[in-house]
Amino acid sequence: MPKSMRYAILEAIQGEMRRDKLLTLLYEYQRPAARWGGRSINLEAEFGRWRARFSAIDENWIVGGALGMSMIGVRAIAHIPSMTTLIPYELMFNHAGKLRHMTGGQAAFPMILWADMQGRASFQAGQHADAGLESCYARLAGLKVVIPSNPYDAKGLMVSAIRDVDPVVFCHYSVPTSGPDVPDEPYTVPIGQTAVRTEGKDITIVGYAPQTVEIAKAVKQLKQRGISAEFIDPRTLAPLEQVMETIIKSVKKTGKLLTSDDGSYSFCNCTEIIARAAEAVPGTKFKRLAFPDAPPPGAPEMINYMRVGAADIVTAAEKMVRG
Amino acid sequence: MNGEVNMNEIKAAPSTSGTDPKAVSRRTFIQSLGAIGVGAIFFSAGADKQARGQSVSTYIDSLSTEQLTAMYTDMLKIRLWETKIKDLALKGGFRGVAHLYVGEEAIAVGVCSALRQDDYIASTHRGHGHLIAKGGDLKLMLAEITHKATGYCKGYGGSLHITDMSLGILGMNGIVGASHLMGAGAAYGIxxxxxxxxxxxxxxxxxxxxxxFTSAANSAATYKLPWISIIENNQFQIWVRCSDVYGIKDLARRADGYGIEGRVVDGNDVLAVYDVAKYAVEKARAGRGPTVIECKTYRWYDHYGFQGSKIGRDGAFGLGYRSDQELREWMAKDPIPRFRRFLVNEKVLTEERADEVVQEVKQTVDDAAAFAEAQPVPKAVDGLLNVFAEGAVPLHKS
Structure with missing residues (x-):
């Protein structure tokens, strides 16, 4: 059994806390502890309460505190639960993202907003089954946004985020474990580096986090039907320039870009990817699949109908390729 | 403590009186404060009782002649530097905006005089005074206010965002309340x-x-952070009168609910502010947690800009939300002449020396204005820099 996403993230933080004696984690109720195999991580037990601190249910403290700490050179990770993704939005928007620029380069915020994200699960509903909010952060100047889809990327991106001198939003969706084994030692997945999950020549398919599961299934089915799809997981959503180089190269080859997103249709992050590809590669065919512009209902009949699945991706891709 | 006055604690605070041979016995200051009717009264903010008492200071005693003169100089720097901005702006063609601090100088100077160079402050949109009191350079500040390439923030920030991180200033901040949170976070980092x-x-x-503020105060109290929150109560939130939007008169009483000691002080009395700030700073340094200090004062100008003001005249008159009479009453409590009277009475400064200080500061301010005027404007393309530590963001105009 490979390491879980959560274990991989905590292992990344543990390694960096051993390396950087000031690195501190602020959180509310989600203890920074996990087990895997016969091993366990417990950051509070290892580093003491000052460096792994729970607080009241107070996302403004967790994020604002991390900002203040990082401003005086104490790297900090602010971990907030999934129903609170946008509570610290003002702090990230007007402070984390702006103060370096506002101060002519004097201020730095080497901090990470480790935001748990929800995803379109049944029996949750409304405030506990949302998705796509990463695009809210990705549209803000001065922030980097990463979004891993497997434990290997999660650990490598967390290490990169911690070592970065700029604020990074680490969007943590629960995704069924897949991908390569996670080494025990620290390693980095560079921010801005995409993963081409499958190479192909007929169509480019882009998606991340839980949608990677649906896309991977769809790519297999398309192959059986004689369509060679290139599947790209961006892994980084901001800044997007380097990510787009890979996507644009692929689109130039295939002439078709299909995106699949768990976020709501309007302003979903793939909208931006399509817009940039459209500017760069005239004549491309596009299709954007996404959740409707509706809150997520709890009943599985409704939410599963509304969410994009592998079959929808196959249908859309076939239509684009076969005309 | 929790909001109740603890005079024993104040009395027991260590005194360094007598260590400076030049220092006048400042004990008499307190008596003279009362004698001329500008007494430094401060009291705790208990929810169910308010014990009032004359300040019995030991901290003021230890201020040297040099320190007192520096405090007077800094107050004048704030006053005259901002007055220069007002006059320049009213003349026309001024490349910038300002939220003036005039009238509130005693707070910035009283508080920052209690700090070490390596202590931090987190400031507000009305923060020129804080920056000057923490050691800010008037030339670089005026260059920044006018968005010149050589200003503190290279022209990116302007009035609301001038800062010098090397002086421990965690930024002026255009978002109300954020300074409390950033400051408490920094205190956790300490x-x-x-x-x-x-x-x-x-x-x-x-x-x-x-x-x-709630997030900052609760965390500071819980973790006993070395944090001091200074509430500059200048009576107005833009044009909204404080008493029309709060159900309590003394805002420091809020501290009680978080388990923090709250103090209220005359914000137009630099020695009273210094005294309570020094007490709070020593307490924080000793690991005994945060303090909230409310300083009662008054804003001489409008919230923003120069409406109601004239070249060569102090204060903004004819504003719809307050009476000119009220402004005049507060201007009569001007913290700068009050402090000067003490300094002269206590023979720290002669009238002649005090006049010289005014002339010196005027010259410094004039030099700053001439410096700023002569500075180059930023390169347009530099707007694409400093978004991240490295590189430039792309331009999308073609």
Whole structure:
């Protein structure tokens, strides 16, 4: 059994806390502890309460505190639960993202907003089954946004985020474990580096986090039907320039870009990817699949109908390729 | 403590009186404060009782002649530098905006005089005074206000955002209340680092109602952070009168609910402000947790800009939300002549020397204005820099 996403993230933080004696984690109720195999991580037990601190249910403290700490050179990770993704939005928007620029380069915020994200699960509903909010952060100047889809990327991106001198939003969706084994030692997945999950020549398919599961299934089915799809997981959503180089190269080859997103249709992050590809590669065919512009209902009949699945991706891709 | 006055604690605070041979016995200051009717009264903010008492200071005693003169000089710097901005702006063609601090100088100077160079402050949109009191350079500040390439923030920031991080200033901040939170976060960072630095967060009377203050105060109290929150109660939130939007008169009483000691002080009395700030700073440095200090004062100008003001005249008159009479009453409590009277009475300064200080500061301000005027404007393309530590963001105009 490979390491879980959560274990991989905590292992990344543990390694960096051993390396950087000031690195501190602020959180509310989600203890920074996990087990895997016969091993366990417990950051509070290892580093003491000052460096792994729970607080009241107070996302403004967790994020604002991390900002203040990082401003005086104490790297900090602010971990907030999934129903609170946008509570610290003002702090990230007007402070984390702006103060370096506002101060002519004097201020730095080497901090990470480790935001748990929800995803379109049944029996949750409304405030506990949302998705796509990463695009809210990705549209803000001065922030980097990463979004891993497997434990290997999660650990490598967390290490990169911690070592970065700029604020990074680490969007943590629960995704069924897949991908390569996670080494025990620290390693980095560079921010801005995409993963081409499958190479192909007929169509480019882009998606991340839980949608990677649906896309991977769809790519297999398309192959059986004689369509060679290139599947790209961006892994980084901001800044997007380097990510787009890979996507644009692929689109130039295939002439078709299909995106699949768990976020709501309007302003979903793939909208931006399509817009940039459209500017760069005239004549491309596009299709954007996404959740409707509706809150997520709890009943599985409704939410599963509304969410994009592998079959929808196959249908859309076939239509684009076969005309 | 928790909001109740603890005079024993104040009396027991260590005194360094007598260590400076030049120092006048400042004990007499307190008596003279009362004698001329400008007494430094401060009291705790208990929810169910308010014990009032004359300040019995030991901290003021230890101020040297040099320190007192520096405090007077800094107050004048704030007053005359901002008055110069007002006059330049009214003349026309001024490349910038300002939220003037005039009238509130005693707070910035009283508080920052209690700090070490390596302590931190988090400031507000009305923060020129804080920056000057923490050691800011008037030339670089005026260059920044006029968005010149050589200003503190290279022209990116302007009035609301001038800062010098090397002086421990965690930024002026255009978002009300954020200074409390950033400051408390920095105070947590100090605990992680294990140093004995402290952080002061400045905020206006409007800064404590939003959730940022709650987050800061609760965490500072819980973790006993070396944090001091200075509430500059200048009576107005833009044009909204403080008493029309708060159900309590003394805002420091809020501290009680978080388990923090709250103090109220005459914000137009620099020695009274210094005294309570020094007490709070020493307490924080010793690991005994945060203090909230409300300083009662008055804003001489409008919230923003120069409406109602004239070249060569102090104050903004004819504003719809307050009477000119009220402004005149507060201008009569001007903190600068009050302090000067003490300094002269106590023979720290002669009238002649005090006049010289005014002339010296005027010259410094004139030099700053000439410097700023002569500075180059930023390169347009530099707007694409400093978004991240490295590189430039792309331009999308073609």
């Amino acid at each position: 605990k992680v680092k294990g140093t004995d630095q402290v952080v002061v967060s400045f905020g206006g009377d409007g800064s404590i109602q939003g959730s940022f």
